[in-house]
Amino acid sequence: MSVPGTVAVVGGGTMGAGIVHVFLAAGSSVVLAEADAERAALGVSNVEASLKKAEERGKLDGTAAELLTRLSTVEDLAALPTDTALVVEAVPERLDLKRAVFATAARRCPDAVLASNTSSLSITELAEGLPGERLIGMHFFNPVPVQALVELVVHPGLAASTAATARGWAEALGKTVIEVRDSPGFATSRLGIAVGMEAIRMVEEGVASAEDIDTGMRLGYAWPMGPLRLTDLVGLDVRLSIAEHLARELGPRFEPPQLLRDKVARGELGRKTGQGFFSW
Secondary structure (H helix, E strand, C coil): CCCCCEEEEECCCHHHHHHHHHHHHHCCEEEEECCCHHHHHHHHHHHHHHHHHHHHCCCCCCCHHHHHCCEEEECCHHHCCCCCCEEEECCCCCHHHHHHHHHHHHHHCCCCEEEECCCCCCHHHHCCCCCHHHEEEEEECCCCCCCCEEEEEECCCCCHHHHHHHHHHHHHCCCEEEEEECCCCCCHHHHHHHHHHHHHHHHHCCCCCHHHHHHHHHHHHCCCCCHHHHHHHHCHHHHHHHHHHHHHHHCHHHCCCHHHHHHHHCCCCECCCCECCCEC
16 A cells, blocks of 8 residues: 555654654655744754655665655644645644644545544544544654554544554555554553653662663663663653553553652753753
8 A cells, every 4th residue: 555645744843753754755745734934944854854864874765855845834734735645643742732633634634534643642532523433543653764663543433444544554654553442551652651660660769770770671671772761762751741641541550750750840851851861
């Protein structure tokens, strides 16, 4: 199956830019939607940097400049092309914000598959009041151009044809697809947060250093990256938010350690601020 002809990506941050990158590289035309011209320009800059890095490594068919000719921007979702085949939202983890994005996109793009990149929010709740038959969880992983996985999240109101189409598109990107039933944290975030929170508790209790815990998981369990460095990469604030959500939904075993709360309060958010469990 080929990739969709026109893809809209809402949000040009780290994840959004990565999603734009992979669809451009696969041959789609992509419209990046952002809140204003400044953020749109920053999003394009993020995409350009990602594509140039891939070009330098010989990972692109064509040049970054050639691919960027198929990228455009809008500052209003009402300006999306009506023939858009896929709308992927990559906005902050707020149910109200994501619903608002899809409400406008669903009206503007009547035939589009609506895909949320959320890592933990309920797709069933997100789909309430929306055309749920064409709304699916399509969870990419950071960095999107490198990570091989896409987690498809299905819910009771989803049309089988939508799931099949989304799977085909993800596989056309060269991704491996897993399919999970809508439940708190899906499969990957639920397991990742469980390990991550326990690793933080071990640092908090003085069991071992962050470096030694990560080394143990890399060499003992063949993880490509330890859970604490991964927490720094994702962002301590993001992981705190997900852990709080899972604690509300699944119980106290996901309760965030005080050390994580303290670091977030101090602004030690990981790589994006230069300090988390490691110095960057």
